[in-house]
Amino acid sequence: MFITAPLATVILNTIVPYFIALAIGSLTISDIDSFNNQIFLVGMFSLIGVMFNLLAYQIMVGHEAKVRVGIAHSVMDNLLNKDQGFFANQRIGALTGKFIDFINSHMSLQDLFIVKI
Secondary structure: OHHHHHHHHHHHHHHHHHHHHHHHHHHHOOOHHHHHHHHHHHHHHHHHHHHHHHHHHHHHHHHHHHHHHHHHHHHHHHHHHHHHHHHHHHOOOHHHHHHHHHHHHHHHHHHHHHHHH
């Protein structure tokens, strides 16, 4: 995940535009063989970039699912260990909302960290 996502970004945002620029440059000098080679490389690197991007996405979704389950179990265990006075002072709907918001905020923070790196 930490390798495939940045690699896909580098391929799709730098290598593919580079070969597109080379293909356009070969058209200006009427070099059709070079143009065909550059277009082939554009297609090949685009396919590789999309495959790396898909792989990174699938790894990230699997990781998030495991982390979400772990956090849910941990929070639920901590809630079940609270005494009766804790639940008397909390509305169950509000407690459930806080439980869901905590997990979602953790997932949002994790997505932000993984996608921006």
